[in-house]
Amino acid sequence: RPRWPHHWDFTMSGISFFIGIQSLLIFPYLMANYGGAAFLVPYCLFTVFISFPLLFMDISLGQFSSKGLLSCWECAPFFKGVGVAKLLMSLLYNVHFAVLVGWYAYYFTMSLFDPLPWAECERFNATSGVCLDGDTLAGVLDQSAALANGLLTSGPYVFFSDSIGGKSWMADIGTIGGIHWYIVIATLVVWILAFIVIAPGIKVFGKVWLYCIIDSIILQLALLVRGVMLEGGWEGVKQIMTPDWSVLKEKPRVWMYAFNQAVFSINFGLGGWSTLSSYNQFRRNYLWDAIVFVVMNVVWSLLSAITVFAFTSYLLRQTTVLFSGIGFSVLVIPEVVLTLPNPQVWSAVFYMLLLLTGFGTM
DSSP: OOSSSSHHHHHHHHHHHHHHHHHIIHHHHHHHHHTGGHHHHHHHHHIIIIIIIHHHHHHHHOOOOOOOTTTGGGGSSSHHHHHHHHHHHHHHHHHHHHHHHHHHHHHHHHSSSOOOSSSSOOOOOOOOOHHHHHSOOOOOBOOHHHHTTTTOBHHHHIIIIIIOOOHHSSSEEEEEOOHHHHHHHHHHHHHHHHHHHHOHHHHHHHHHHHHHHHHHHHHHHHHHHHHSSSHHHHHHHHHSSSSHHHHHOOOOOHHHHHHHHHHHOOOOOOSSHHHHHTTSSOOOTHHHHHHHHHHHHHHEEEEHHHHHHHHHHHHTTTOOOOTHHHHEEEEEEHHHHHSSHHHHHHHHHHHHHHHHHHHHHO
């Protein structure tokens, strides 16, 4: 079996594999709703005592066997079904995850246009809200009329609904909606790029992952600095870093969500770790790699929370309509960049960050 050409290829590939959309979008939401910095206590506990042992075991299996996801279980044939389950999980996960990456590829492409396509909202009738330009945030509809009619109306929302099919996405699971060919093409391009990167083997995709992680860190730091410099940005950082210790006792769900985040954020159970480690030298000391992975995961998640809350605190001074999770990336951030100088630049930076981290996880 071929081996990683450089010692750091496995480390960089592993970091690129787990720093993804989960940490960028979900972790800030959990911190906001479950005690701010207090959420770090159960999260770090589960990371140390649950995520780290699982990660260490997965890496051990791949490096010891030097075989793929299915054949690595030849040492214990009874558990070969675990490999099959991981393969199916990875398939199902990537099918829907590639669509999400396709969204961000489409948004990144649209970020190159001047003006941004979501900067000009459609004209609604008087009962749905009136598009205002100048007196309020450019591209945001009259919120008093919109909220009175139960409508979420803004330039980004109109763009998301029309171009991405946001109405069906925000509805119940039974609402399928139509085919949006822009997203089909973007998703197809993502799959083709993934094949081009993976097909030549580890000598190529090891270097691609190195590029993804370095650029992701640079873009993350750029957004962090820009967010803190915004009006109200530092107040948002202080808010998210202020612990509410009562939550740990009064809301038992915080422990469940911390466990889910700690395990899911390292992408355990998808077969990626055992596959990547199977290309390691047999006597490599992977203990330090596992330590680097879990520490980097916590640091990256915390930086993401600080960045998100800096921008959120700034936007709360402009509007009261906010979303979390995936909605933050397609509804809130497009609204934020409209208020910044050079909105195309900051929109491209944000969606390039999501695109790189999502592509690395694929």
